[in-house]
Amino acid sequence: MSAPLPHLKDLAPDALRARFAADGVPGFRADQVSAWLYGRGVEDPAAMTDLSLELRQRLGREWRLRALEVEAVDRSADGTLKGVLRAEDGALVEAVLIPEEERTTLCVSTQVGCPLACSFCATGALGFGRNLRTAEIVDQVCRMRELLPPERRITNVVFMGMGEPLLNLRNVVEAVRLLLHPKAFAFAPRRVTVSTAGVAPRIPDLLAQVPVNLAVSLHAATDVVRNELVPLNRRFPLDTLLGTLRRLPRLSRRHPVFFEYTLIEGVNDSAADARALVERLRGIPSKVNLIPMNPHADSPYRPPSPEVASRFMGVLVRGGLTPTLRRSRGGDIDAACGQLAARGRRGAQAAAGGRPKPSREV
Numbered sequence: 305m306s307a308p309l310p311h312l313k314d315l316a317p318d319a320l321r322a323r324f325a326a327d328g329v330p331g332f333r334a335d336q337v338s339a340w341l342y343g344r345g346v347e348d349p350a351a352m353t354d355l356s357l358e359l360r361q362r363l364g365r366e367w368r369l370r371a372l373e374v375e376a377v378d379r380s381a382d383g384t385l386k387g388v389l390r391a392e393d394g395a396l397v398e399a400v401l402i403p404e405e406e407r408t409t410l411c412v413s414t415q416v417g418c419p420l421a422c423s424f425c426a427t428g429a430l431g432f433g434r435n436l437r438t439a440e441i442v443d444q445v446c447r448m449r450e451l452l453p454p455e456r457r458i459t460n461v462v463f464m465g466m467g468e469p470l471l472n473l474r475n476v477v478e479a480v481r482l483l484l485h486p487k488a489f490a491f492a493p494r495r496v497t498v499s500t501a502g503v504a505p506r507i508p509d510l511l512a513q514v515p516v517n518l519a520v521s522l523h524a525a526t527d528v529v530r531n532e533l534v535p536l537n538r539r540f541p542l543d544t545l546l547g548t549l550r551r552l553p554r555l556s557r558r559h560p561v562f563f564e565y566t567l568i569e570g571v572n573d574s575a576a577d578a579r580a581l582v583e584r585l586r587g588i589p590s591k592v593n594l595i596p597m598n599p600h601a602d603s604p605y606r607p608p609s610p611e612v613a614s615r616f617m618g619v620l621v622r623g624g625l626t627p628t629l630r631r632s633r634g635g636d637i638d639a640a641c642g643q644l645a646a647r648g649r650r651g652a653q654a655a656a657g658g659r660p661k662p663s664r665e666v
């Protein structure tokens with residue numbers, strides 16, 4: 305049996321130019337193909353009318369141009385759209401579109417399941433399936449934008465879906481290059497955010513390669529609590545993680561770190577927790593997104609009352625931090641933060657791919 309055809313969408317425009325050049329096809333042809341695929345959303349080579357007939361035929365014969373198909377779409381009462389997308393091997397991944405007045409944000413996944421097993425996260429409970437290839441990451445943008453009405457377009461992309469982006473760094477970086485490249489999706493760098501649970505040594509690697517916003521899922525200001533919530537903390541404890549952030553070049557009030565802090569009743573929501581957070585983050589230009597825990601069947605944790613959440617926020621404000629209390633969207637369709645786990649549809653299959661591994665093996 306012959307090897308499967310390569311995916312065009314695995315290659316950002318510069319890599320595609322190089323690849324075409326090696327095949328004797330001029331570089332500007334690669335840019336034309338990128339403009340069709342990403343600019344115009346056309347995936348049928350026969351419709352790429354400014355290419356030569358020969359190149360159109362070669363593209364159809366020698367390459368794959370589509371990596372994901374829509375399996376299901378759930379619409380939330382608040383307008384949030386969750387897409388369940390199917391890869392060629394049957395793996396299912398989720399992407400969530402969040403239309404707001406000023407912007408439309410797409411949340412993309414980077415892995416099938418996740419190996420980090422954070423104790424409050426539904427994806428963590430699934431275990432790890434596999435890394436997504438670059439084409440499967442960017443095809444989430446292609447499939448989901450087709451669901452928008454013509455007057456709306458995706459303005460922001462956040463890598464906050466299933467999986468840990470920094471454990472799939474190479475494919476994530478190539479996907480980000482496609483998002484940012486003027487010949488591809490052409491997003492401005494400040495409209496793309498990569499979130500990590502704290503794979504400290506790979507944070508400088510990521511930012512040295514692509515100029516994205518960095519979000520860090522902190523959730524606790526002490527190692528005792530963070531070990532419990534994010535087992536990866538045993539490997540990269542707070543001193544290591546925050547030390548890495550302090551040493552990043554180019555952090556400033558205009559380029560802050562975005563910290564995510566999921567508020568969990570009785571676990572990390574006390575005034576003392578808030579004061580500890582103020583102390584810990586001193587000197588790091590940051591914004592703190594407080595997210596009330598989205599309860600789900602795989603976790604005993606609950607969100608705090610609104611009073612407790614605003615008390616927590618008040619302590620941060622008085623301590624000089626810049627917190628926002630994020631309203632959760634898409635809760636009625638399991639599209640809220642950390643709920644991407646399409647149980648029933650995906651559960652059995654991702655679980656077959658592997659159980660949560662101890663963070664040491666990561």
Ligand code: SAH
Nearest residue numbers: 425464468499500501521564597598641642
């Ligand atoms: N692995 C990366 C990317 C996932 S981002 C990371 O951890 O940053 C998804 C965000 O939602 C993370 O901040 C995660 O900690 C948070 N989250 C997960 N489960 C949640 C839940 N049940 N309620 C609220 N936030 C949750």
